[in-house]
Amino acid sequence: MSSESALVRKLTAFSKLAPQELKCLADLQSQPRKIGRQTELVHEGQSGHSAFILQDGWAYCYKLLRNGRRQVINFPLSGDFMGLRSVLLRTSDHSFATLTEATVSEVSGARMLEAFHELPRLGIAILWAASRDEAMVVEHLVDIGRRDALERMAHLFLELGKRLQLIGYPAEAGFECPLTQEILADALGLSIVHVNRTLRQLREREIITLKSGTVVIHDLERLGEVAEFDNHYLDHSSDPE
Amino acid sequence: MSSESALVRKLTAFSKLAPQELKCLADLQSQPRKIGRQTELVHEGQSGHSAFILQDGWAYCYKLLRNGRRQVINFPLSGDFMGLRSVLLRTSDHSFATLTEATVSEVSGARMLEAFHELPRLGIAILWAASRDEAMVVEHLVDIGRRDALERMAHLFLELGKRLQLIGYPAEAGFECPLTQEILADALGLSIVHVNRTLRQLREREIITLKSGTVVIHDLERLGEVAEFDNHYLDHSSDPE
DNA sequence: CGCTGGTTTGAAGGTCGTCAAGAAGGGTGG
DNA sequence: CCACCCTTCTTGACGACCTTCAAACCAGCG
Numbered sequence: 001m002s003s004e005s006a007l008v009r010k011l012t013a014f015s016k017l018a019p020q021e022l023k024c025l026a027d028l029q030s031q032p033r034k035i036g037r038q039t040e041l042v043h044e045g046q047s048g049h050s051a052f053i054l055q056d057g058w059a060y061c062y063k064l065l066r067n068g069r070r071q072v073i074n075f076p077l078s079g080d081f082m083g084l085r086s087v088l089l090r091t092s093d094h095s096f097a098t099l100t101e102a103t104v105s106e107v108s109g110a111r112m113l114e115a116f117h118e119l120p121r122l123g124i125a126i127l128w129a130a131s132r133d134e135a136m137v138v139e140h141l142v143d144i145g146r147r148d149a150l151e152r153m154a155h156l157f158l159e160l161g162k163r164l165q166l167i168g169y170p171a172e173a174g175f176e177c178p179l180t181q182e183i184l185a186d187a188l189g190l191s192i193v194h195v196n197r198t199l200r201q202l203r204e205r206e207i208i209t210l211k212s213g214t215v216v217i218h219d220l221e222r223l224g225e226v227a228e229f230d231n232h233y234l235d236h237s238s239d240p241e
Numbered sequence: 242m243s244s245e246s247a248l249v250r251k252l253t254a255f256s257k258l259a260p261q262e263l264k265c266l267a268d269l270q271s272q273p274r275k276i277g278r279q280t281e282l283v284h285e286g287q288s289g290h291s292a293f294i295l296q297d298g299w300a301y302c303y304k305l306l307r308n309g310r311r312q313v314i315n316f317p318l319s320g321d322f323m324g325l326r327s328v329l330l331r332t333s334d335h336s337f338a339t340l341t342e343a344t345v346s347e348v349s350g351a352r353m354l355e356a357f358h359e360l361p362r363l364g365i366a367i368l369w370a371a372s373r374d375e376a377m378v379v380e381h382l383v384d385i386g387r388r389d390a391l392e393r394m395a396h397l398f399l400e401l402g403k404r405l406q407l408i409g410y411p412a413e414a415g416f417e418c419p420l421t422q423e424i425l426a427d428a429l430g431l432s433i434v435h436v437n438r439t440l441r442q443l444r445e446r447e448i449i450t451l452k453s454g455t456v457v458i459h460d461l462e463r464l465g466e467v468a469e470f471d472n473h474y475l476d477h478s479s480d481p482e
Numbered sequence: 483c484g485c486t487g488g489t490t491t492g493a494a495g496g497t498c499g500t501c502a503a504g505a506a507g508g509g510t511g512g
Numbered sequence: 513c514c515a516c517c518c519t520t521c522t523t524g525a526c527g528a529c530c531t532t533c534a535a536a537c538c539a540g541c542g
Binding site: 073134140 | 286304306307310311312314326327329330332334335354357358361362364365368369372373375376378379380381382383385386387388427429430469473
């Protein structure tokens with residue numbers, strides 16, 4: 001068992017955790033489970049389900065519309081919760097599924113609430129992390145509502161890169177990224193064809209290249225300019241105490 | 242002092258509150274303050290700010306881009322928190338302002354966290370409410386990403402109507418709604434001109450009419466069809482205990 | 483009565499979606 | 513090792529939705 005899970009590393013950025021709190025976290029993550037690729041964990045509308053902590057691999061949260069359209073809400077990375085919010089609501093407001101093979105820890109809703117009661121300080125830390133995720137969804141909303149395809153795409157890759165770096169992956173010059181153009185389209189509110197055209201633009205302008213599951217960043221500075229990136233919504237490393 | 246604030250009414254839908262918890266809520270809302278129209282309460286990037294409980298009037302949460310573009314995140318109504326999430330993050334990830342005259346209760350971040358520590362059950366209830374708000378933001382994201390102008394507009398008005406009903410306003414046949422076409426545009430990710438055309442469509446199809454600050458619903462059923470409305474993300478009235 | 487903020491409308495153009503079809507990979511089985 | 517399949521990617525043509533620009537209109541208000 002690794003003494004430092006991705007989740008623990010993330011939460012310690014918020015506040016130093018007491019031994020008891022660390023033990024509780026270890027407990028919640030004691031039974032990691034391997035999940036195959038393209039597997040749905042929770043379906044929208046499902047009730048009484050668990051929350052999941054993603055340990056490794058790629059996943060995505062999404063909603064489906066009647067006519068088959070799909071919107072991807074976000075891409076959780078190692079150490080991120082999935083369905084935490086839905087534990088409080090009676091039913092899940094969205095679905096989530098794995099993209100690649102992944103390992104996750106399942107935490108029942110009841111167990112989750114119990115932990116919140118017993119260790120409120122830990123609860124606050126987890127909610128701090130959840131707040132950051134929420135801020136990302138808001139940023140995503142702005143992206144889709146008020147930025148064009150090129151800006152959106154640039155923003156997504158920049159954000160993914162930064163987040164990967166925050167959890168310890170060296171992503172300065174590029175990173176592995178198993179997102180197909182189809183799922184990119186559903187994340188960015190575009191058509192597959194237009195995603196393709198936009199990626200070509202980014203490639204031709206020598207900003208980034210996405211090829212066979214790998215993003216290569218050619219020009220980080222221009223990427224940031226195109227994306228109008230403002231990373232203060234990701235970077236809250238301060239300890240408020 | 243009204244014995245039943247909008248917030249209290251909302252939270253009791255989640256679970257029965259103990260006298261101590263009710264007292265704390267009354268305490269948090271003991272100093273309501275009147276704010277003029279078009280007044281910014283918190284600006285994006287501001288730190289060390291408070292959370293606000295909206296008691297009355299209309300407000301909106303938004304983000305600004307460098308080139309002046311704006312995206313409205315949501316419209317809080319009576320009993321809703323503003324900036325609750327930002328209390329946990331070091332700085333606010335978005336701005337919010339009043340639209341009409343409004344009365345709000347300001348709660349300092351420290352006081353808020355204190356209340357969470359002292360009365361965790363109350364904290365959970367507040368977070369339940371926050372989760373519902375978050376689900377609305379997600380729905381908004383889907384709206385902008387995967388629905389066309391007519392569907393988005395229909396969805397927004399239907400959602401506002403339902404929410405107003407949930408807090409006790411009779412909005413079945415219509416409701417007061419001080420949203421200008423400009424702010425509708427920024428909420429829906431459209432241009433002002435297109436908002437105008439879309440409203441005309443809704444009017445000509447005799448679905449809804451927005452005129453001089455009032456929405457009149459002509460055909461609720463067709464409104465729901467156009468919006469593909471699925472209200473289970475608003476309607477979590479169950480008591481989990 | 484003129485100003486201001488909001489609404490309405492037309493015309494022109496751009497971004498993006500749809501349709502369609504071919505190319506390129508990656509995996510499987512013969 | 514190659515043939516075959518399937519998924520994913522790529523590209524062109526065309527059209528729709530939506531934006532921008534511009535101007536007129538309307539209502540409230542000093």
